[in-house]
Amino acid sequence: MILSVRDLKVSFRTHDGPVRAIDGVSFDLKESEILGVVGESGSGKTVSLLAVMGLITDPNATIEGSIRYKGRELVGLPPRELRRLRGNEIAMIFQDPMTALTPVYTIGWQIAEQIRAHRGLSKSKAMERVEQLLAEVNFPNPHEAMSRYPHQLSGGMRQRAVIAMALSCDPALLVADEPTTALDVTVQAGILDLVRKLRAKHKSAVVFITHDMGVVSELADRVMVMYAGRVVERGTRTELFSDPRHPYTRALLGSIPPLTGQKPRRLPAIPGSPPSLLRLPQGCAFGPRCPARYEPCETGKPGLGASAHAAACFRVAQA
Amino acid sequence: MFYAILRRFGQMLFVMFGISVIVFLIFFATPGADPAARIAGRNASPEVLAAVRHSFGFDQPLYVQYTRMMEKIFVTGDLTSFVNRGWKVVPAVMDSIPVTLSLVFGAAILWVVVSIIIGIVAAATRDSWLDKLLMALGLLGISMPVYWLGEVMNLMTQSRYHDSWAFSWVPPLGYKNFSDDPKGWFLTLVIPWITLAILYIGIYGRVLRAAIIESMQEDYIRTARAKGLSETRILFRHALRTSLIAFVTLFGLDFGALVGGSALLTEVVFGLHGIGKLTYDALQNLDLPMIMATVMYASMFVVIANAVVDFVYILLDPRLSAS
Numbered sequence: 001m002i003l004s005v006r007d008l009k010v011s012f013r014t015h016d017g018p019v020r021a022i023d024g025v026s027f028d029l030k031e032s033e034i035l036g037v038v039g040e041s042g043s044g045k046t047v048s049l050l051a052v053m054g055l056i057t058d059p060n061a062t063i064e065g066s067i068r069y070k071g072r073e074l075v076g077l078p079p080r081e082l083r084r085l086r087g088n089e090i091a092m093i094f095q096d097p098m099t100a101l102t103p104v105y106t107i108g109w110q111i112a113e114q115i116r117a118h119r120g121l122s123k124s125k126a127m128e129r130v131e132q133l134l135a136e137v138n139f140p141n142p143h144e145a146m147s148r149y150p151h152q153l154s155g156g157m158r159q160r161a162v163i164a165m166a167l168s169c170d171p172a173l174l175v176a177d178e179p180t181t182a183l184d185v186t187v188q189a190g191i192l193d194l195v196r197k198l199r200a201k202h203k204s205a206v207v208f209i210t211h212d213m214g215v216v217s218e219l220a221d222r223v224m225v226m227y228a229g230r231v232v233e234r235g236t237r238t239e240l241f242s243d244p245r246h247p248y249t250r251a252l253l254g255s256i257p258p259l260t261g262q263k264p265r266r267l268p269a270i271p272g273s274p275p276s277l278l279r280l281p282q283g284c285a286f287g288p289r290c291p292a293r294y295e296p297c298e299t300g301k302p303g304l305g306a307s308a309h310a311a312a313c314f315r316v317a318q319a
Numbered sequence: 320m321f322y323a324i325l326r327r328f329g330q331m332l333f334v335m336f337g338i339s340v341i342v343f344l345i346f347f348a349t350p351g352a353d354p355a356a357r358i359a360g361r362n363a364s365p366e367v368l369a370a371v372r373h374s375f376g377f378d379q380p381l382y383v384q385y386t387r388m389m390e391k392i393f394v395t396g397d398l399t400s401f402v403n404r405g406w407k408v409v410p411a412v413m414d415s416i417p418v419t420l421s422l423v424f425g426a427a428i429l430w431v432v433v434s435i436i437i438g439i440v441a442a443a444t445r446d447s448w449l450d451k452l453l454m455a456l457g458l459l460g461i462s463m464p465v466y467w468l469g470e471v472m473n474l475m476t477q478s479r480y481h482d483s484w485a486f487s488w489v490p491p492l493g494y495k496n497f498s499d500d501p502k503g504w505f506l507t508l509v510i511p512w513i514t515l516a517i518l519y520i521g522i523y524g525r526v527l528r529a530a531i532i533e534s535m536q537e538d539y540i541r542t543a544r545a546k547g548l549s550e551t552r553i554l555f556r557h558a559l560r561t562s563l564i565a566f567v568t569l570f571g572l573d574f575g576a577l578v579g580g581s582a583l584l585t586e587v588v589f590g591l592h593g594i595g596k597l598t599y600d601a602l603q604n605l606d607l608p609m610i611m612a613t614v615m616y617a618s619m620f621v622v623i624a625n626a627v628v629d630f631v632y633i634l635l636d637p638r639l640s641a642s
Contacts, residue, residue, distance in 0.1 A: 057544070114546040
């Protein structure tokens with residue numbers, strides 16, 4: 001097991017009172033497995049993975065629960081130790097490649113910086129490695145690209161550079177936070193291809209955060225659906241797509257336009273909008289928007305259960 | 320690169336030409352601003368006025384007057400004062416330049432170094448008592464008028480505590496030439512440097528702190544953290560570099576203005592006969608050739624300072640070299 005998260009809770013103190021952004025998230029990740037994390041904006045996808053990276057720097061945040069990386073507890077680990085893992089064994093790719101790179105340094109310099117932070121390589125050796133990495137992520141002319149500044153590259157190229165940087169120290173775990181959201185569809189496909197190839201080559205486990213069900217269906221081995229800071233359903237990709245159990249998952253899948261058969265005049269949408277974390281409903285957080293809502297949903301919060309394919313819904317537990 | 324420098328130089332000349340025309344017109348062509356009347360005195364008879372007008376060449380067309388003045392400043396260098404006839408203007412300016420440059424350069428080094436340290440320390444210890452203390456001191460420095468601060472400094476170092484161990488090294492007011500007496504030059508300027516720098520340390524420290532804190536919110540700082548870099552490295556290599564742009568912009572403006580004569584108050588308080596003092600005296604007497612010469616000199620420094628700033632921008636931020 002590469003990563004094992006148990007009952008992770010992240011809360012922030014705000015002016016309007018405490019907010020629990022992540023409420024009891026648990027998941028496991030095996031070697032070279034791709035886990036897709038799906039959910040709307042604000043559902044806690046990013047925050048939970050930032051917690052794994054130890055990148056929540058907000059002094060008003062408290063993190064509870066357990067995050068074990070290869071058996072080692074990360075919650076409460078001194079920053080120094082955490083830094084040694086970050087970028088080295090656990091790497092992250094961010095959503096917006098336009099702003100993720102420091103504008104005033106060449107991409108070669110920035111990738112080499114990470115290599116040299118973790119490996120005692122000489123400058124020239126590090127640069128050789130950078131060239132290899134850039135070739136690996138399909139830069140047509142890696143040697144020349146090294147001396148380019150971020151603003152001289154297109155969005156897709158920058159994201160490739162960010163990926164090359166993330167892979168520079170052969171991480172065992174790669175966290176990708178919506179890496180394709182800001183890109184054109186054709187560029188997206190290229191990046192997804194790349195992630196798949198790199199997983200095969202580097203044997204990294206990948207957590208892929210996205211709100212795009214299409215991306216999940218293409219890439220993920222297992223899927224975790226999040227809503228309002230909780231996991232509402234988890235299972236393998238096949239289980240989730242052929243037998244979605246939670247009404248939210250079903251609604252998400254229902255809002256994808258079908259490729260075959262008759263096109264619906266209007267795509268079904270989920271009524272309402274996600275609840276404010278400050279004013280979560282009493283019972284199930286999805287309750288107010290749920291078509292299958294009934295009495296128990298008003299009072300209790302449904303649990304996820306222990307099985308591999310599980311949904312946090314009273315209807316499912318009942319069936 | 321060569322072409323860019325050449326173009327920049329052309330722009331500088333154009334700006335200076337514009338400034339010289341405007342200043343010239345203000346003193347010669349504004350209604351009621353008859354330089355002959357000012358020179359001749361309050362109750363001068365029309366005959367005297369006509370004589371003065373002829374003797375100073377005010378009866379010639381404006382463009383002739385302008386061309387002759389420019390020729391005398393830049394080509395022959397023998398422009399003489401209207402008020403103190405025979406007093407050569409260009410050498411007077413040349414004599415004042417080293418005084419002002421010594422004052423402003425020293426103060427600039429002091430304020431840049433100290434404010435960078437303060438800005439970094441305050442940003443790194445954000446919201447701590449140290450940060451609050453530094454920012455409060457900065458505000459205090461900004462709030463103290465330089466003429467008042469200068470007088471207080473003089474009071475302490477020249478009279479009250481002059482005989483104490485702390486200030487007995489302070490020489491009397493005035494400027495000493497660096498070539499004659501390097502030690503004296505340094506000692507006479509220490510107190511003026513500090514006085515002039517305090518205001519700017521306050522401003523620049525606060526500006527830099529704000530800029531660093533702003534860049535620490537950027538996405539690329541999160542990337543840098545995800546790379547596993549140390550906080551110190553993130554601060555110095557990733558946040559500071561982009562934060563210095565605002566700092567450099569301010570510096571270019573302030574430095575140019577100070578060298579151009581804005582250090583007047585400091586110069587007067589410490590008895591330094593620099594450009595500021597020279598300009599001030601010339602304005603008092605409406606000594607047009609002197610005003611013209613000091614303004615040309617000042618605009619030259621402002622324009623040069625701005626050109627240097629533009630160049631430093633490109634060094635700091637490669638995105639700007641493309642445009």
